[in-house]
Amino acid sequence: MEQSLPVSHVVGIGKAKAALLEDAGIRTVDGLLHFFPVRYEDKSVKPFEAFVHGTQVTARAVVEGAAKIRWTGKRSTVSAAVRIDGRVRLTAMWFNQPYLRQKLVDGQVLVVSGRYDAVRKVIVVSQTDFSLAAAHLGGAFTPVYRSVGGMSSAQLQSVMERALTQFGDRLPDVLPVQYREKYRLISHPQAVFAMHRPRSSEDLHQAHRRLAFEEFFLFQLQLQWYRAQETGVQEGTAHNVPDDVMDQFAAVVPYPLTEAQRAACSQIVADMRAPRAMARLLQGDVGSGKTWVAFYAVFAATRSGAQSALMAPTELLAEQHFRNAEPILGSLGVRMRLLTGATTESARQETLQALAVGQIDLLIGTHALLTDRVQFHDLGLVVTDEQHRFGVAQRSVLRDKGHVPDVLMLTATPIPRTLALAVYGDLDVSVLRERPAGRQPIFTVWLPFAREPYAIRLARRHLARGEQVYVVAPLVDSSEALTDIRSATELVVRLQDEFAGYQTDLLHGRMSTADKDAVMRRFLAGEVHVLVSTTVIEVGIDVPSATVMLIYHAERFGLAQLHQLRGRVGRGERESECVLLSDAGNDMARARLQTMVDTTDGFVIAERDLELRGPGEFLGVRQSGLPEFSVGDLTRDLKVMEVARDEASQLLSQPDFWLLPRYGKLRDWMEHIPNAGWYRA
Structure with a gap:
């Protein structure tokens, strides 16, 4: 395949640039063409009425009169009166581009992009295009690329243009025609061109639809294939399970x-x-x-x-x-x-x-x-x-x-x-998603530390009814770096006085397995009334009489973790309460705590957690099962993923998949999956 050629085959990419690209993992022409922009600057020309103070605007302008230049030491400022839309007069300013004074002549037509200052009636220009074609543009989206080895976005844009010109129309399309027709998808080459050279927001939308479906479909095809290899499509036992x-x-x-x-x-x-x-x-x-x-x-x-x-x-x-x-x-x-x-x-x-x-x-x-x-x-x-x-x-x-x-x-x-x-x-x-009958809802409240005495009194009321209490802290021991954070070892000492007359014990991850089991057995038997713990109880045994949980410094826990901790109470038929103690100041922490107060539905919480943190943080940075997608978005493209999975599963279950010519390119692609070479068997 030409796309597997080294990036050095692109005109203008010498040894130095090739080395920079290869260090960033971009080794082939295919890898380069699929290195998509991280965002786009909307350079579409808009009417003056759409201008907003302090924002980037793109305008068609006509110079009126002669431009002026002012020097401050070695720095220059070029200014010119321009008329926008043929009716609104503004001043356009260029910094440190003295050569423009000669080009900004009376009657010159140009397109300028820059920050609009409505107070001074000025556009501070960052990009200028004098071409007549640009003066008649109805819209333009400029791609912005992630910097690679010191190469700027503008340099990468130039490299990408040459790569597209040389190889863009030769990109293979492994997706069978039936899916392109069924879901009205543009071709793979069209989608790649649109990602790098979008003419409109609709261009980008169609490119995203096509590439997201392709990414998810090929990924699901691999998963389904690996599963078929591991379990065998026909292998296994058909159990004779009676109907009753x-x-x-x-x-x-x-x-x-x-x-x-x-x-x-x-x-x-x-x-x-x-x-x-x-x-x-x-x-x-x-x-x-x-x-x-x-x-x-x-x-x-x-x-x-x-x-x-x-x-x-x-x-x-x-x-x-x-x-x-x-x-x-x-x-x-x-x-x-x-x-x-x-x-x-x-x-x-x-x-x-x-x-x-x-x-x-x-x-x-x-x-x-x-x-x-x-x-x-x-x-x-x-x-x-x-x-x-x-x-x-x-x-x-x-x-x-x-x-x-x-x-x-x-x-x-x-x-x-x-x-x-x-x-x-x-x-x-x-x-x-449903809770079985007999399970009581858990009432959750978020309190500042100034109201800690109220939380203690609440816990004592439950203890007086013969119930039990969890107290959760984020640290095992006090930390010199985090002097304002209450640790589990500190709390167990202080709470022995607060809960005088009740047995208090400590549980944390540094204890031996035997010691942890011994503490939990005593708590389960009711011999311990207040259990002060770290997150080691996140997944644990059911203690039906545990009805209160106090979580100290709740802002230091993730949403999913808070929900798992809260799930340790409410395991029986008694009403249960969870108190989040926190003086959280940042917006994300406050949003997490408010979500805990608003709902006890773990799936709603999970969706909110995904929105707040993104898929990588949601699963943990070392989560081995999370794939990386360059276009598909796991927080937004649920329907695409579901459709792709169904289509991949159905395709692999068809006997003629291994034979029909229309699946040839897809079979060739699958042959390059590690440990593949499978369809010939």
Whole structure:
């Protein structure tokens, strides 16, 4: 391909410029042509009535009389009277361009761009065009490029013009014609030209539509292909799940299933009955009932004759799952065992023997499930709770203990749908947005530190009713650099006096796993009434009698983190309250706290968090699953991503995709995916 040629093949790019571009990652002609502007300066000529004081304007002007020049040392100012729109007289000024005095003659027609001063009736000109063509322009968008190795935007614009002239019309278009016709998309070369040489805002809009769809479509095509390679399109077990599993399961759960839970259950069973392995992410807000859906999947697998594994990140969470599963799944005849690092050797040996011969239907545990000693008779379903706590390799180890088992991953961190499709695009996603019956809403209030005594009194009222309190601090210890921030170790000492008569304890991430578990067990048993902690409790066990959370310096936490912390209360049937203590001064922090007060919907919070911080910060700078798109916007182009995913999935499922000539260019592109060369098989 000509586009894979080094950038030095573009006229005017010598060794020095090529080295600068290559250092910035722009090594080929294709890479250069797809290095798009970061923004555009609107140089479209507008009537005088559209001028706004203090803003950049572009105007068609006629010089009246002779220009004047004034020198201050070596600095010069050229000024000329100009008439705008043939009727409004202003003064145009140019700094340090003395040569212009000779060109600014009476009657000269030109287009000027600069800052308009309505008070002085002056345009301070930054760009001038004397060409007759420019004088008749109806609009012009000037691209602005990110500086590369000291090369300015103007230099890059010149380089890009030459690259477009040489190679622009030879750009390949891998998108099949059927999509261009279906969605009325311009061609790839047209879109690239429009990104660098837009004639209007409509040009830019059409270029964005085309390139965003192409980026998302090709990305989703890769994800779908990788998934097909990992699970096999026809590989897996088509589980024979009886039709009465839903009725039986719904009869034993404490509260009626929500419509969202029933929909997720139906999606899971449909996956289990299909001949390919399930790969589904169950995304639900805190308290939305994900665990019951997971238990339903286990029951469906048991009824089909297969074994299940449920892996949790901590022993306490694994024990909680086991306690919750016993009254529900136990009553349905599911045989289950718990396996953690704390399991005695004799109990472990008995469990492993029973598991290997198929006498256990469900094994719940921690990383202990990953050891070589754990062998299943017929593992058909793998469930991972808080799936982000486990690496890909760990999940693969558990999956490899069966013959391509179905996989269900749970997450309590709501992710906006565009990000979910980008990060988990190779998975099917089920979403739980409703709160099950019996769950009380959490009342949230934001208070300045001057009202801390009120927060303490509120907590004491709940303690007097036999309830429990979380207190969250952003730091473990006091910091010399942050003297005004209350730490967890400082608070636990001070609050022992404030909560005299109640047992107060401390929990933080520097403690050993055994010590952390011991503190949480005491809190769960009601022996500790006030738990002062850092964010280590963000994902933790359910303590139904914990009804109050005080979050100190709440402005120091992200929105998603605040929401996860707040989710530790309101786990039972009692009314719960969350107090955000903060003297936040900056606008973003105040916006985050106000969002927490306004809503308890994790998905609304996630969308707001994405708007405030952008996708990279939302997921964390080291989030490995976040792709980079040069045109598509994950905060804005949800519909495009959804359509692209559906089209990619449908295309790969068509047998004639591998044969028909019209998909030839797309197959050639896919052959260059790492570890590809696949369609010839």
